[in-house]
Amino acid sequence: MENRPQWGTRAGFILAAVGSAVGLGNIWRFPGVAYENGGGAFFFPYLFALLTAGIPILILEFTIGHKYRGSAPLSYFKMRKGAEWIGWWQLAVSFVISTYYAVIIAWAMSYAYFSLSKQWGDDPLTFLVGDYLKVVDAGQVGSIVPGVFLPLVIVWVITLGILFKGVKKGIEVANKIFIPALVILFFVIVVRALTLDGAIDGVNAFFKPDWSQIFNGKVWVAAYGQIFFSLSIAFAIMITYSSYLPKKSDITNNAFITAFANSSFELLAGIGVFAALGFMAMSQGAPIDEVVSKGVILAFAVFPQIINELPAFSAAFGVLFFVSLTLAGLSSLISIVETYVAGVQDKFNVSRTKAVAIGGGLSALISILFATQGGLNFLDTTDAFINNYGVALAGLVEVVFIVWVAKELTNLQNHADAISDIRLGSWWVISLKYITPVVLGIMMVMNIMTDIK
Ligand code: PHE
Ligand code: NA
Numbered sequence: 001m002e003n004r005p006q007w008g009t010r011a012g013f014i015l016a017a018v019g020s021a022v023g024l025g026n027i028w029r030f031p032g033v034a035y036e037n038g039g040g041a042f043f044f045p046y047l048f049a050l051l052t053a054g055i056p057i058l059i060l061e062f063t064i065g066h067k068y069r070g071s072a073p074l075s076y077f078k079m080r081k082g083a084e085w086i087g088w089w090q091l092a093v094s095f096v097i098s099t100y101y102a103v104i105i106a107w108a109m110s111y112a113y114f115s116l117s118k119q120w121g122d123d124p125l126t127f128l129v130g131d132y133l134k135v136v137d138a139g140q141v142g143s144i145v146p147g148v149f150l151p152l153v154i155v156w157v158i159t160l161g162i163l164f165k166g167v168k169k170g171i172e173v174a175n176k177i178f179i180p181a182l183v184i185l186f187f188v189i190v191v192r193a194l195t196l197d198g199a200i201d202g203v204n205a206f207f208k209p210d211w212s213q214i215f216n217g218k219v220w221v222a223a224y225g226q227i228f229f230s231l232s233i234a235f236a237i238m239i240t241y242s243s244y245l246p247k248k249s250d251i252t253n254n255a256f257i258t259a260f261a262n263s264s265f266e267l268l269a270g271i272g273v274f275a276a277l278g279f280m281a282m283s284q285g286a287p288i289d290e291v292v293s294k295g296v297i298l299a300f301a302v303f304p305q306i307i308n309e310l311p312a313f314s315a316a317f318g319v320l321f322f323v324s325l326t327l328a329g330l331s332s333l334i335s336i337v338e339t340y341v342a343g344v345q346d347k348f349n350v351s352r353t354k355a356v357a358i359g360g361g362l363s364a365l366i367s368i369l370f371a372t373q374g375g376l377n378f379l380d381t382t383d384a385f386i387n388n389y390g391v392a393l394a395g396l397v398e399v400v401f402i403v404w405v406a407k408e409l410t411n412l413q414n415h416a417d418a419i420s421d422i423r424l425g426s427w428w429v430i431s432l433k434y435i436t437p438v439v440l441g442i443m444m445v446m447n448i449m450t451d452i453k
Contacts (some may be wrong), residue, residue: 004069012172014257019175019331020237022182023102023261025230027325030266031206033226034293037219045223046085050263050430054227057395059227059255059424060402060432061233063416065189070325071237071342075243080406081183086397090236091343093390097235098336098363102159105327105329106151107132107300115307115318124304125297134373139434141318142373149371156364159333160233163341163356167244170206171338175331180325185320186265192317193279196310203271203279205288217446224443225387231262234395237335240342240371254329273298274298276306283309296376299325337363363451392447403433409425 011051034042068075071089110132114120116202120127129135136142162170193199213219249266280302281288302396307318337360363412370379403409409432413424 005244006246008168008172010249010254012168012176013241013249014176014254015179016171016331016335017238017241017254017258017421018261019179020184020232020241021230021258021332022265022328023181023230023232023332024101024329025332026224026266027269027328028104028261028274028295028299030226030230031270032292032298033222034134034270035206035274037222037293038210038213038216039205039208041211041214042219042223044214045220046226047225049227049439052435053224053395054231054233055255055259056428056431056436057399057427058115058231058238058259059252059416060399062242062245062251062255063239063412064385064402065239066245066249067412067415068418070239070347071243071245072207072239072339073343074346076401077240079402079408083401083406086394086401087236087239087343090234090398091340092396093361093386093394094235094336094339094387095359096382096390098333098340099367100366100382101167101329101333101336102155102364102372103152103375103379104296105155105333106148106371108329109151109154110147110326111300111304112319112322112326114304115315115322116317118304118308118318120304120308122308124308125301126303128300129376133376135376138372138374138377139368140374140422144368144372145375148375149368152367152371155330155333156367158330160356160360160364162334163337163360164353166352167338169204171334172333178327178331180342182331185324186268186325188319189320189324190268190275192313193272193275196279197273198278198280198282200278201282202274202276203235203334205278205292206270208275212368212430217443220439221392221443221447222352223291224392224440228391228395230266231259232332232335234391234398235339237339239334240339243342245252248306248419250420251416252422252424256422262366274347276303277302282311299406329428331333392440392443396437396444399432399436402409405436409433 007016026036033044049364064075068078071087072090073084077084077086133434134142134145138422162174164170232238277288277291281291284291290300304318307314310317340359341352341355343353344350344359369375402412409429413428417423
C-alpha cells in the first residue's frame with residue numbers, strides 16, 4: 001500500500017518491538033521452564049538457541065518487513081508468489097494465541113484488584129480454581145464466568161482502542177507509556193523480592209545447574225520453544241512491526257537491542273520470582289522444590305500466597321506485580337492483534353478501522369470461550385498444542401523456505417548490511433542455513449515420536 005503508516009521515532013519502534021517481546025512469557029513462563037529444565041544448566045541450550053536461532057531470525061524478520069513493506073502474507077507473496085500461505089499460517093497461529101493470551105491478562109487485571117484486600121483469603125489455590133475461575137471437569141464448557149468476562153471486555157476495549165488509533169498515535173504512544181512504566185515497577189518488585197528473608201536460597205536454587213539434563217532432548221525443545229515465544233518470532237509479528245520502519249533504519253542493531261532487552265527482562269524475572277519463592281519456602285519451612293510451580297498456578301496461586309506472607313506493604317507488592325503482568329501482557333497482545341489487522345488490511349484493501357473491528361472483534365468473541373467454567377482446560381490444551389507444533393514448525397518452515405526454496409538469504413543480507421552499522425557475517429549465514437533447520441528438524445521428529453508413543 002502506498003500510504004503505509006510509519007513509526008514516529010527509532011525509539012518508538014524499539015519500544016514497540018520490546019513491548020511485543022516482553023510479555024507473559026518472560027514473567028510467568030520463563031522462570032518455571034528454566035528451573036524444570038536443568039536450572040543453571042538450562043542457560044547453555046537457551047544461549048545456543050538465542051544466538052543461533054533467536055537473534056538471527058529476529059534480524060531476518062526485521063529485514064523482510066523493512067524490505068518488502070508488507071504484513072507477513074504480503075511480504076512472503078512479494079518474495080515468491082506461491083508463498084503467501086506461510087504468512088497466513090503464522091497469522092493464524094497469532095490469532096489463536098491472542099484468544100487465550102487476552103484471558104490471562106484479564107486474570108492479571110482481576111488479581112491486581114484482588115490484591116488490595118487480599119480477596120483470595122488463606123487458600124489462594126482453592127480461591128483461584130473454585131471461587132474465581134469456577135472450573136468444571138475437562139470436556140465441559142459450563143457457563144460464562146462474570147468475574148473473568150468483565151476484565152476480558154476491558155482488555156479488549158483497551159487493545160482495540162489503541163489499535164484503532166493507528167501505528168504512530170496508538171501503538172507507539174501506548175508502548176512509550178507502558179514499557180518505561182513496566183521497567184520501573186518490575187525493578188521495584190525484584191529489589192523488594194531480593195531483600196526478603198530466604199531470597200538468596202531461592203536464587204541459588206534457580207541457578208543450581210543440573211548437568212545431567214544437558215543432553216536431554218526435552219530440554220532443548222524447551223529452550224527453542226521459549227526463545228521463539230519470548231522473542232515473538234515465527235508469528236509474523238516482527239515482520240509486521242518492521243514493515244512500518246522508515247527507509248533509513250539500523251535493522252541489525254535494533255534486533256540486538258530488542259533481544260538483549262528481552263533476555264535481560266527474562267533473567268530479572270527469574271531472579272525476582274525465585275527470590276520470592278525462596279522467601280516462601282523459608283517462611284513455610286519447606287524445601288524450595290516443593291514450592292516451585294509455573295504458569296497459571298505460579299502467578300495466580302503461589303504469588304498470592306507469597307503476598308499473604310509478606311511482612312509489610314503486601315497489598316502494594318501485589319498490585320505492582322499484577323499491574324506489571326497486565327502491562328507486559330497488553331503490549332504483547334497489541335502486537336499479536338496488529339499482525340492480523342495488517343494482514344487483513346493488505347489483502348482486502350479495507351480501512352484500518354474495519355480491519356480492527358473485524359479481526360479484533362472476532363478474536364474477542366472467540367476468547368469468551370476461555371472465560372467460561374471450562375476455560376482453563378481449553379487454555380492449557382491450546383497453549384500446549386501451539387507451543388509444541390505451531391511455533392517451532394512455523395519457524396522451521398520459514399527458515400527453510402527463505403534459505404533453501406526462495407534462496408533469498410544473500411539478498412536479505414545485502415539489504416540489511418546496506419543500512420546497518422553491524423555487518424552480518426558467517427555467523428548469521430551458518431546459523432540460518434544449517435544450524436537452525438537441522439536442530440528444529442530433529443526437534444519436530446522427536447516431538448511427533450513422543451506423541452505417537
Ligand atoms: N513474546 C511474548 C511473551 O513473551 C508473547 C508473544 C507471543 C507475543 C507471540 C506475541 C506473539 O510473552
Ligand atoms: Na518475551
